[in-house]
Structures are given as C-alpha cells and as structure tokens.
Amino acid sequence: MPNVKYGFDAPGIMRNLILFGVLIITISSIIFKFSGNLILNYINYLIILVGFIFFILGIAMLAYGLKGKYRTRDLMLSKINWTGKENVLDIGTGQGLLMNGAAKKLTTGKSIGIDIWSSKDLSGNSMSKTLTNAEIEGILDKVEIRNEDARNLSFADNSFDVVLSLLCIHNIETKAAQEKVCCEIARVLKPNGIALIGDYIPTTDYAKAFAKAGLKVKSSKPYFKTALALMWIVEVTK
Ligand SMILES: C[S@@+](CC[C@H](N)C(=O)[O-])C[C@H]1O[C@@H](n2cnc3c(N)ncnc32)[C@H](O)[C@@H]1O
Numbered sequence: 001m002p003n004v005k006y007g008f009d010a011p012g013i014m015r016n017l018i019l020f021g022v023l024i025i026t027i028s029s030i031i032f033k034f035s036g037n038l039i040l041n042y043i044n045y046l047i048i049l050v051g052f053i054f055f056i057l058g059i060a061m062l063a064y065g066l067k068g069k070y071r072t073r074d075l076m077l078s079k080i081n082w083t084g085k086e087n088v089l090d091i092g093t094g095q096g097l098l099m100n101g102a103a104k105k106l107t108t109g110k111s112i113g114i115d116i117w118s119s120k121d122l123s124g125n126s127m128s129k130t131l132t133n134a135e136i137e138g139i140l141d142k143v144e145i146r147n148e149d150a151r152n153l154s155f156a157d158n159s160f161d162v163v164l165s166l167l168c169i170h171n172i173e174t175k176a177a178q179e180k181v182c183c184e185i186a187r188v189l190k191p192n193g194i195a196l197i198g199d200y201i202p203t204t205d206y207a208k209a210f211a212k213a214g215l216k217v218k219s220s221k222p223y224f225k226t227a228l229a230l231m232w233i234v235e236v237t238k
Contacts, residue, residue, distance in 0.1 A: 008065035020122025068228035086161040092168025103139040114148040163195040186213035203234035
C-alpha cells in the first residue's frame with residue numbers, strides 16, 4: 001500500500017493552538033513560581049487551565065492529521081454497500097483523501113473530486129498535489145478532479161450514487177450558504193443514493209437542511225474515538 005500523505009487540516013490554527021498553549025503555560029508557571037500572592041496564584045491556575053485546553057485541542061488536530069483522518073475516511077467508506085459501479089462525488093476533496101479512497105472501491109464507476117484548493121484549510125493544498133496522490137495510489141483512470149465551488153455544482157440533477165464530504169462545509173461562511181451546499185448535495189444525489197458528510201462541528205444544521213431538501217436522515221452523531229478529535233458525521237439517503 002503506497003504511503004500517500006493527505007495534509008494537515010487548518011494547519012495555521014493547529015500550530016497557533018499548540019504554540020499559545022505552551023506559551024501561556026510557561027509564562028504562568030514562571031509568574032506562579034515567583035509570586036507569593038494567593039489571589040494571583042488562583043488567577044494563574046485558571047490561565048494555566050486555558051493554556052492546557054489550547055494545547056490539547058492543538059494536539060488533537062495533530063493526532064487527527066496523522067491518524068484520525070484516515071480512520072474517519074475508512075469509517076465513512078465502510079458505511080456504503082459498494083457494487084463498484086457507483087458515480088461518486090467528493091466535495092472539498094483537498095488532496096483526494098475520500099475521492100481516492102472511494103476510487104479504490106470502484107470497477108466501472110467514477111470518483112469525482114471538486115475543490116477550490118484553499119491553502120489555509122489544508123497544508124500543501126493544490127490541484128497538482130491531488131493529481132499526484134491519485135497517480136501514486138494507482139487510480140488515476142478512476143478519478144476526475146475539477147476546480148469548482150461547492151455552492152454551485154455544475155452537475156446535472158440525480159448524477160451521483162454517493163456524495164461524500166469531510167471537513168469542508170464549515171469553511172463556507174454563512175449558515176445560508178452552508179444550507180445551499182446541502183441543497184446542492186440533495187439535488188445531485190440519485191434516488192436511493194447515499195450522502196455522508198463529516199465535520200468538526202455538530203452536523204445537526206446540515207441534517208435539518210437535508211431534511212428540508214427532502215432527504216431521509218439516517219443518523220447524525222459524533223465519532224470522536226474514531227477521529228481522535230472533534231468529528232460528527234451525518235448520513236442521509238434520497
Ligand atoms: C480541511 S480541508 C479537507 C480536505 C479533505 N476533505 C480532507 O479531509 O483531507 C477543506 C477543503 O475544503 C475546500 N473548500 C473550502 N471551501 C470550499 C468551497 N466553497 N467549495 C469547494 N471546496 C471548498 C478547501 O479548499 C479544502 O481543500
């Protein structure tokens with residue numbers, strides 16, 4: 001199995017959480033050491049706690065990038081009864097984590113990944129890296145990569161048997177725009193098709209938007225143990 005890397009999500013936020021955490025803990029510990037004042041010591045305890053929370057959140061993002069995202073991909077793909085003939089869409093594919101994973105399940109089917117390749121959302125994010133990953137994975141003939149915005153998909157209604165998306169929709173700024181993405185997913189999904197959407201925020205709002213668009217919500221729940229970080233997945237069918 002080739003050792004392909006799919007990047008670290010929100011690398012700037014991950015780095016800042018770890019650095020701020022370490023900085024706050026270090027400075028507070030120094031003040032704590034030289035202060036004999038009881039009230040100041042209590043305040044310091046609280047500041048150290050905040051620093052510790054920052055640090056743990058940063059480390060969780062690191063653990064997700066190293067292991068959790070691959071476990072989350074495998075979990076999402078395991079929820080589909082593959083025939084090999086599926087047409088698959090991965091929204092916000094990044095470096096192709098889900099697009100390539102799905103392509104490996106296909107015989108005659110096609111796995112399409114769309115993205116706008118924002119570098120702040122994923123380390124080393126680019127269309128050429130995505131192509132390289134597909135090539136290394138040996139599934140270049142089963143994938144198609146397009147520069148496309150999730151809010152306005154170019155695909156016809158009822159095009160896909162499977163729609164996947166991981167850690168993409170929260171990047172879309174307004175709730176209204178996120179709802180629009182859910183409507184687009186509902187539109188391009190075939191009748192009896194399945195959509196699985198993972199995100200680090202609760203997927204309750206996505207589930208409501210899918211239900212409003214006429215899809216059946218099978219589940220919307222957390223998978224922290226699998227992801228080693230914050231992760232909710234909503235599963236819907238048409
Ligand atoms: C955190 S990364 C996750 C990438 C990939 N799904 C993974 O799990 O490795 C989020 C991805 O969503 C993409 N993205 C953000 N806004 C988007 C939009 N409006 N349309 C399409 N992709 C978008 C970013 O460019 C980035 O590649």
